[in-house]
Amino acid sequence: MHPGAWLLWALSAGFVAISTTNPFYLLPLLGVAWVVHAACHRSGPQARSWRIFLIFGVLTICTRTALVVFLPDIQLGSVVEAALEGLRLAVLLTVFGTYNTVSDPFGVLRLAPRRFHEPALAAALALSIAPRTIAAVSTVREAQRLRGIEIGRFRSLPALAVPVLETGMEEAVVLAESMDARGHGRGRRTRYRPERWSRRSSTVALASAAAVAVVVWALLRADPSLAMSAFPITWPRVSPVVLAAVLVLSLPAWLPQSASERTTT
Amino acid sequence: MKLRSSLLGVALLAGALAPVAAPGVACAASSAALVVSTGNNDYTYCVELGGSSVNGIDLIQRAGSQHGLQYKLGYGGRAVCMLANVGASGSDCFGEHPYFWGYWQGDGSGGWKWSGSGAANITVRAGDVNGWSWGTGDSGSSHPAPVAATYESVCGATPSPEPTPPPDRPKDRGPRETGAPEKPGGARRGDGSSTTGAGDSGGGSQDSTDSVEDTAEDEPEHEPKEERAEDSKENHKGKEPRAERSEVAVVTPSPSETPVTSANPAGATAPEPETPVAALVALAATVLLAAFGVLLNRRRDGASAPDRPMQQQRTGT
Numbered sequence: 001m002h003p004g005a006w007l008l009w010a011l012s013a014g015f016v017a018i019s020t021t022n023p024f025y026l027l028p029l030l031g032v033a034w035v036v037h038a039a040c041h042r043s044g045p046q047a048r049s050w051r052i053f054l055i056f057g058v059l060t061i062c063t064r065t066a067l068v069v070f071l072p073d074i075q076l077g078s079v080v081e082a083a084l085e086g087l088r089l090a091v092l093l094t095v096f097g098t099y100n101t102v103s104d105p106f107g108v109l110r111l112a113p114r115r116f117h118e119p120a121l122a123a124a125l126a127l128s129i130a131p132r133t134i135a136a137v138s139t140v141r142e143a144q145r146l147r148g149i150e151i152g153r154f155r156s157l158p159a160l161a162v163p164v165l166e167t168g169m170e171e172a173v174v175l176a177e178s179m180d181a182r183g184h185g186r187g188r189r190t191r192y193r194p195e196r197w198s199r200r201s202s203t204v205a206l207a208s209a210a211a212v213a214v215v216v217w218a219l220l221r222a223d224p225s226l227a228m229s230a231f232p233i234t235w236p237r238v239s240p241v242v243l244a245a246v247l248v249l250s251l252p253a254w255l256p257q258s259a260s261e262r263t264t265t
Numbered sequence: 266m267k268l269r270s271s272l273l274g275v276a277l278l279a280g281a282l283a284p285v286a287a288p289g290v291a292c293a294a295s296s297a298a299l300v301v302s303t304g305n306n307d308y309t310y311c312v313e314l315g316g317s318s319v320n321g322i323d324l325i326q327r328a329g330s331q332h333g334l335q336y337k338l339g340y341g342g343r344a345v346c347m348l349a350n351v352g353a354s355g356s357d358c359f360g361e362h363p364y365f366w367g368y369w370q371g372d373g374s375g376g377w378k379w380s381g382s383g384a385a386n387i388t389v390r391a392g393d394v395n396g397w398s399w400g401t402g403d404s405g406s407s408h409p410a411p412v413a414a415t416y417e418s419v420c421g422a423t424p425s426p427e428p429t430p431p432p433d434r435p436k437d438r439g440p441r442e443t444g445a446p447e448k449p450g451g452a453r454r455g456d457g458s459s460t461t462g463a464g465d466s467g468g469g470s471q472d473s474t475d476s477v478e479d480t481a482e483d484e485p486e487h488e489p490k491e492e493r494a495e496d497s498k499e500n501h502k503g504k505e506p507r508a509e510r511s512e513v514a515v516v517t518p519s520p521s522e523t524p525v526t527s528a529n530p531a532g533a534t535a536p537e538p539e540t541p542v543a544a545l546v547a548l549a550a551t552v553l554l555a556a557f558g559v560l561l562n563r564r565r566d567g568a569s570a571p572d573r574p575m576q577q578q579r580t581g582t
Contacts, residue, residue, distance in 0.1 A: 021356065024547035031554030038558035038565070078341045219355075227356030231338030232329060238543035247550055253561070 001040075001252065003107030005201035005208075009036075010099035012208035013249050016215050017091045020226045021084040024238045025246050026091045032250040033094040039253035041101040045135035052134050053097025057090030064089070081230035100131040102252075106175075107195060121179075125172075136167040200255045207251045214245035295391030298371070298419035299328050302398040302411035303351040309412075310334060311420035314391060321368060321384025324395055343385045351399050367408040369396035375413040379405025392416050 017029055034050075041047045064086030068078050105124040112120035140163045149159070218226055218239065228236040297319070301308040310328040319327070322342060328334040337347040339358030345366045346358040353360035368384050369377040371394025380387060389395060396411035 019356070024544045027551040028547050028554065031551040031558070035554045035558040035561065038560075038562040041565075075342055077338075081341065222353065222355035222357075222360055224354045229337050231342040232326065232336070235541060236544065238541075238547055240543055240546075243543060243547055243550075250554060253557070 001103075001204065002195050002197045002201040003103050004111055004195075004197070005204045006099060006103035007108050008205050009208045009249065009252060010095060010103075012212045013095040013098075014092055015212055016246060016249065017088060017095055019215050019219055020242075021081075021088055022225055022228045022236045022238070023084060023087060024236055025226075025242060026084075026087050028243065028246050029249070030091050030094055032246065032253075033091070033098045035250050035253045037098040037101050041098075042104070045138045046131040047101050048138055049131040049134040050094070050097045050101045052130075053093050053100075054090075057093040060089045060093065061086035075231075077230040077233055080228075080233055084228055084230070100128065110195070125175075129168075132171060133164065133168065136164045136171075140164055140167065200252075203255060204252050207248045211245040211249050214241055218242050296420055297324060297389050297391060298394040298414060298416045299324055299334075300371075300394065300396040300411045300414045300419070301334070301348050302396065302409070303349055304399050304409070306349070307412040308334070308349055309414055309419045314389065319389045321380075321387045321389060321395055324389050325384075325397075343383060345384065345397065348397055348399075363401040364399060365401075367398050367400060367402075369398065369405075369411055370394065371396060371414065371416070373415065375415050375418070377405075377410040377413075379408065394419070 013029065013033065017026065020026065037050045041050065061083060065079060065083045068074065068082040071078075105128040109117075109120050109124040137160065140160055143163075144156070144159070149156070215226075218241075223239060223242070225237040225239045225242065228234075296311050296313050299310040299312050301310075310332045312324055312327045312331060314324075314327070322338065322345070325334065325336050325338075325345065325348070329336050334348065335350050336345070337352070337354055337358075338344060339346045339353075344358050345368075346353045346360075348366055352364075352366060359365060368380040368387075370380050370387070372378050373394070377396055384395070387395075394414060394416050396414070398409050398411040400409040402408035
């Protein structure tokens with residue numbers, strides 16, 4: 001699928017995640033992020049990064065809640081509110097993780113207009129630093145395991161850190177060289193194997209736009225179902241339209257993808 | 266012997282505690298007045314404070330649990346977003362800015378003072394009057410004040426810790442104090458409309474109940490033997506006023522319990538509790554998506570395993 005469509009999908013899902021604290025929208029969105037990752041992730045070591053993002057998400061919820069619990073004047077409502085805000089951040093993180101495992105951030109870089117090439121490069125590097133690091137860690141650990149180096153939990157950390165940093169530096173240099181070789185930043189750009197905007201891409205883009213439109217409409221209407229009231233704690237209402245908009249975002253998982261799309265990394 | 270002496274000790278202790286416990290009960294029945302002015306409607310609530318320390322936000326929560334006041338708080342429960350279905354009910358607590366809920370404190374004579382600090386930092390004591398008004402303006406001079414109210418006009422009786430007799434409206438006070446002991450918990454009509462019509466009619470009904478009470482209490486004492494000598498029908502007749510009395514006694518305080526001055530009651534526009542079908546659908550969808558994800562992941566892992574040697578071959582050659 002076209003990287004632009006993936007970017008649109010990720011932005012839409014992230015927008016839906018940050019505009020609600022209703023757990024009955026956030027949990028399905030978490031499921032959507034998971035199923036899209038499971039169906040569409042690229043093969044390679046960066047596929048593991050989704051799990052890391054999920055772990056970070058759970059840590060976010062715990063931290064956000066713990067911050068409130070240790071404050072004086074604790075109420076049940078504030079704990080619930082904090083947990084829901086943590087959940088919102090966690091869902092945002094998993095959506096980001098899905099985007100990283102599903103699409104290549106440097107694919108978007110190729111789409112950026114020449115004038116915005118450098119900011120786009122910075123954005124792509126920033127976006128991909130977590131999955132690249134995770135991939136580097138798994139590569140280094142595999143190499144260590146093959147050489148019979150004992151993998152302790154904490155003692156192997158320095159032995160792990162140096163090669164991981166080195167890999168990062170090396171990757172950056174290789175990236176810069178390869179981009180230079182392809183004429184980036186010189187006004188001359190080659191189009192080697194351009195991404196195709198397939199019908200699947202337009203379907204996903206349309207679905208994402210529809211989901212955003214529904215949520216914007218709900219926001220403008222001040223739909224009370226978007227926010228779960230913690231003072232007093234009430235059973236959150238669920239608007240079927242907004243729920244449908246959330247579920248529509250899982251469309252990339254159900255559309256069949258061609259074999260070439262699967263193997264390209 | 267030991268048992269008996271210990272029992273005696275307990276009895277003495279109980280006797281010593283009894284007079285201490287009585288004011289404790291009176292303290293627990295202390296209340297404060299809460300006035301909510303939406304601009305169109307004015308609601309007044311007489312709120313039981315209970316034992317613990319109560320701030321301005323707690324007072325709203327108590328009015329919600331005791332009298333069904335609709336409310337929504339934000340910013341960690343320190344800001345008021347919505348009262349009586351007026352205000353922001355969405356995710357943005359101040360979504361209707363510049364309109365917001367202004368917090369006022371009663372000066373004891375019906376007037377209002379703009380509160381200098383947030384409701385969560387104000388301790389509410391028995392006999393206090395708290396007011397919330399919906400409008401624009403961020404100072405006491407520009408924000409509309411709530412409807413004029415005193416503790417007495419909302420709760421009826423003077424607060425128990427400070428038993429100062431109310432100087433105004435002795436006419437209104439008279440029959441009520443002689444009548445049946447009134448619960449101070451019930452919220453009553455506000456000042457605005459009850460000055461003439463409601464007050465007079467209330468007094469009238471109170472008088473009628475008093476007279477009914479008198480006859481009902483007198484009759485059984487005078488006539489039971491005569492009636493027993495006569496028919497059972499007569500006996501039923503003799504019971505009728507008693508039944509009527511109990512009915513009246515229940516009915517008369519009930520209009521005073523509705524916390525409404527206007528025709529539109531606070532609970533009328535309250536949203537009815539929704540059946541959580543959509544929420545269950547959402548949860549079911551989450552579970553299904555998670556299961557599908559696991560399935561897809563497993564299938565992809567299985568499918569990609571035979572692919573790998575081919576890829577390696579391709580890269581190798």
